[in-house]
Amino acid sequence: MAVAFVGGALLGAVFGELLRAVSEAKDKAVMFKDLLEQLESTLQNSTPMIKEIEKLNQVLDLPKHETDTLIEMMRRGEHLVHKCSRVKWNCFKRYDYAKKIIKLDRSIDTFFRTYIPLQQTRDNRVIMVDLKEVHMMVKRLSGNDRTSWMFNQVGVAGACSAPDPPPVTPGLDVPLKELKLELFKDGRQVIVVSAPGGYGKTTLVKKLCKDDQVLGKFKDNIFFVTVSQTPNVKGIVQKVFQHKGYAVPEFQTDEDAINDLERLLKPIRPEAILLVLDDVWSGSESLLQKFKFQLPYYKILVTSRSVFPQFGSGYDLKPLNDEAARTLFRYSANLQDGNSYIPDENLVNKILRACKGCPLALTVVGGSLCGKHPAIWQKRVKEWTQDVSVFHSNKEILSCLERSLDALNNEVKECYMDLCSFPEDQRIPITALVDMWMELYELVDELFAIANLHELSNLNLANCVATRKYASDDSCYNDHFVMQHDLLRELAIYQSTLEPIKQRKRLIIDTSGNNFPEWWMDQKQHPLNASLLSISTDENFSSNWYDMEAPEVKVVALNIRAKKYTLPNFLEKMDKLKVMIVTNYGFFPAELSNIRVFGALSNLKRIRLEHVSLPSMTTVRMKHLQKVSLVMCNVGQVVGNSTFHFSDAFPNLLEIDIDYCNDLMELPDGLCDIVSIKKLRITNCHKLSILPEGIGKLVNLQMLTLASCTDLSALPDTIGNLSNLNFLDISECLNIQELPEQIGELCSLKTLCLKGCSIFEPPSSILNLENLEVVKCDEETAYQWEYFQLGQAKFRIEVIQEDINLYWLHNPHL
Template sequence: MAETALGMATTLVGSALSVASSAAREEMGLLLGVQDDIWFISDELKMMQAFLRAADGARENTGVLKAYLELIRDLAYDIEDCLEEFMVFIKHKNLVQQLLSLRARHRIAVQIRILKQRVQEVSQRNLRYNAIKLTPSTSSNVTGDMELSRNFTALNVDEAQLVGLDEPKKKLMELIAKSKAPMEHTETDNAGPRVVSLVGMGGIGKTALTKKVYDSKDIREMFSTRAWITVSQSFDQMELFKEMILQLFGAESWDRLLKDHQGQVPEVHLADYLSRRLKETRYLIVLDDVWTIDAWNRIKITFQDGGKDDSCVVVTTRNGKLAEYCSPPSNIHHPEFLGKEEATTLFLKKTNKSLDDLEKDKNTKGIVEKILNKCGGLPLAILTIGGLLANKDTKEWKSIYRQLPWDLATNPSLDSLRRVVSLSYSHLPSHLKPCFLHLSIFPEDFEIEKKHLVNRWVAEGFVADDSTTRTLEEVSENYFYELISRCMIQPSKLDNLGNVKTCRIHDIVHDIAVSISRQENYAAIPGGDTSTMSRRISIRHLSYFASKKLDLVVTGKGASKKKSKAFSKAVEKLSSLRSFSVGTNEIDKVDEMDLLVSFAFPLPSLERLKLKGRLEEIPAWVGKSVNLVKIDLQYCKLKDLKALATEPPNLMQLRLYEDAYSADKLEFDRHEFPNLRFLHLQLGYTAALREVTFVESSTPNMERIRIENSKLASGINGVKHLRKLKELYIWSCTLAKHDILREDVNKHTNRPALQILDCNHTSPEESEVKVEVTESISEPGESSQS
């Protein structure tokens, strides 16, 4: 879809522009004779950025526009790759002399000049093919079609098939019918009717529930004046006011207005007319599918002065912030996913089956359970997939279930489900779209740590500096909560203060994200057929998860070696790959991760690597990946880190989680880890590690150390040698030599911040003593970042 391409192109051009601007300022560019070309590329990227902003409001020629935006997207990828390689070369001391050689100078100059030609060609192509006319437009055909599909689906549900609505219906009727409390208002809306909001993800049944209540006999008797208004993102305010008048006061009132104004009623007169008439009656207005606070403010002028006898406005939305803006907390209803029993009942109704049918056929029962797990209690998913299966023999259900992730992108029978879910993505602001797509690299039904996710977004370059005092991590965390508010991700675990620690993404939404990621060449999550990956050489991220349940590469018999070889060859061709995450559920089996060792590359663009599974030694190709800056290891049981000590040369972040390291001493020796800035150890109390030592001249650029859940019976030694250390955080550890560590930090020339929380201090003379210390050892007036 054009909206997908537009969102990704906008983000990528911004990222490429940042790299180009930095590269253009390098003196080495002048020496190589390409500085003018880089400045030209930078200037053209600024124009493309302006073009994309304008394109966001004008999307008539969606087919041509999509193709053109894909050209911009791929060009931005290549610009960023080429210029980042250029930056790495000129900053690498060992390569400076090589750059001065004729061959190296020629190669770099040719690459950059080819990029310049491509930029010129892409810029001219819009003129030749008229990809887009930059005229204002309030909506796109694609979005309009999606909304029409969504509205038709939501309002045409067979009531006989609805289940689990009795209690929600009762609760919603109580909210609508109750008398308005004297102090019931929000800061922005303190004089109007009672406002009840239903908020939840697309397909959860907000509209179906509200329609059932709206059409009930009790509500019809309670409110003689009613209107059901479908708003949607692309609503026309004039048409919406007209529809309100027709439903609330009848066609005669509209005809009289037209006559009084000679056939042309100004919008402001419609708003005044509605406001005046609504003051005189008790009314119920449903505003279905409101997307933004701006849309709410534009509509509420018609009823903000109130109505008679506890009038009510009901808002359905996918935007939690909007619900909080227009309703007090007591008037916000969150429809829940169906429970297992309700989901089964709904599925059986749709497929015309019974529980007896399932009990007679255990294979079918097992497939139904898997299908319902995939649907995750989402009513629209159950109805749509159930409708697909209703006319199929139960023997076909297993193969259809296996194809669901792919069919969601292509099967016309699932079009309504795809459109409803995709609509939420289409209406994300451009800065959130790549953040959402990044979720596709995680496995299905995976619990994602908030901290891990927001840090990945920052590392990917998705987070822009907002010109405030907030850090990029704080801005990224705001993106995280915005996706929760928009019902794109679901909170999973909370900490003691009520902050979200982990989140999940609904399986159906995950499948849609994977589908869009494939379209955008953003990420590949290989399944049973890895051979097709070799033809998709512009993929930026690769996630691979091995488990017996998924029956992938390393777990099968017979064909597993063949699959492993095909997978390895395919990966080696992904020259643009930035992020590579490989995991296994069989954490104690070395052969589960053997395919990694068989790789015969380095990946030239790889920046982030996560390995989760038994390895015992680091594969040789890891050290040869010169752009690798971040490595996360878990369950690897490494005996030492010597394979990473000097290679990869640009490694900046190293995280060792549960059982990643099996030795009792972790020593950083002279001249090891020259660019490492952040070390995170969270190995667990059962790990063998007892001591962490930094030898003089090791890790010269180390800035932050975080150690958690470890039993350091021999302490943390040599902190005084870390000249650039800014922060040392120790939490929930058994820690020896506490006083020596504290003294080393106090005497440290860089005055780092020290935090020791929930730790047990041990020494030969003493039993364990609980210690909690938080120290910010900086000069007066300075602040320490924790």
């Protein structure tokens, strides 16, 4: 998150003290002279910008905590430099301090160069000075001066950054040049790129946004937003506020949102601005008109399956030519691999003619034939070429894609169909899919669910994205997601509707406001036979439900956009329900009510809640619940209730997964009474500062993950009681500086993950861990663990490289 970490008079003073200390020490500490000169150079290069940002921050009155990270780093650095001056001939200290100086230099350089680019930060401060009055106005619109209208008090810079295009994009070089010419012309504000679904419109625009000339003109003022079938004006504007690193206002109307967007963009001039509206549907002319402002050098680039003639002649993206189509198909079918079957070129030509230059069809068909026997190639080609006009329209493209699903076995095909349970253009958490598939298909191990997902990915029917990588075990997929092309989702929905309502395996319901489908209100259609029920509602839904009888349902996915949401009473009648998934895609956490229905679900085994506020659950009892996942939830009312008995409410719980729950400051003691727990994952909970001593009571715990809990300062001594713990991950727990001596009592521990921790002196009891197989750490601390290896310890050291990417910024909630 692009928070203003630098600023304030204290920062300047500490920075100056460190620079003076380095300058004085480099001549005294001759053994470290080269390293200290490099550190001095890094600091001097940052000095001019530090001074300028300081001046601007005095105007903005930025909070003190935003400078603490850098200040603390520099204070420790000054202390280290003084210690270096006193080192004589102690070889171990020389080696130790040299490593620390290198780490300090890298940390300061990375802080400015990678995480908070100084030039961008300075420019943002200038804009923030101009917009301070706008922010006060937005506060007044909220009706009070409190910060409750904000989400996490600040926005997320980069939330509208354009995604990277695929690695291979044949045939788009000429369209890219032509589109750039259109974009750089004066006079035209709105440019529409149109083509049928699957023709590569979004890929072309992604490529455009990464082009050097385009970046040179628009710099960091490129806003990429996916619109989809049901546009949300307030949501689009909120994303732009996020992108620029500002607090996200809560708008009352679309008009308020548009007015504030114009106020946000005006101070950016005279710099050029590019707003990309991806996947705009037919009938959205009024939406595009709203985003037109009288600003110089302001462009709107639209991708759509439709043309919008009132905005002038658009850019019509054509199918791929023969050469580009052949290149894409061969890449998708992996024909460039010498070990792959190289078919008769005549077969390839027939497939290319059938695909009609449609990139999506070429990619999916190529993936479905990759590595297959020649007989399968011949059979498929015969099927695909029976109708020479198979790709003349979207419906015909869908027909071709349907045939490509024949390569899937029944279970994998069913998994593919389940992907349409989630909204269009949203990332699907892999953990949610695993929960669904484990119960729908009675899988004996989660690995089978992951294998099905990889098979879909290998056939280009889904794209897997890892937003972050921790030094964690391979079974943790908290930061892994699936994306699916709109056309492939439409195919799954289309196939789901081929059977009569009462006989469908999955019911996919997408409502606008309170407009329910007619069959739902027709009691003759009940009871229903579906095993999967997905209901998507928008911000205008009033939570007034019609009744439903669906006794066979095993999985319910509720996709919501609301500040308040009432769970439907008809859930109580679903006796076979095993998985409940509630995901809020709005900007602010949804307040859940009617939570008592959870207690009525006698067979519920897995529950996943995302971006909701949990009310008090004192009356809820779920005796068969085995796994609970809370992502970006407000959990204060539950964990802070001293009268709530967790062991009574969840007596058979096996897994707890808590991620990005910002109001979780300490783990309640009551959780430690659920002795059945085997896996406890708490990740990215940055306010979690303490673990209860009672954690030692979790004698069946096998996995404990505390990754990126940056305020956590220590592990309790009672951790030594966890005799069955085989996996411990405290990666990126920046405040943990030492391990308790009792860690040597973890007799079953096999894997220890410490990447990003400042533990330079492990306890000697580590040598007692006879079953320890691997220690995962970073380069700066690896040498300390190598010392223990010399002490005959059997474990191996795995150095984890820094993983820096911005995929996580595309999460609409962060």
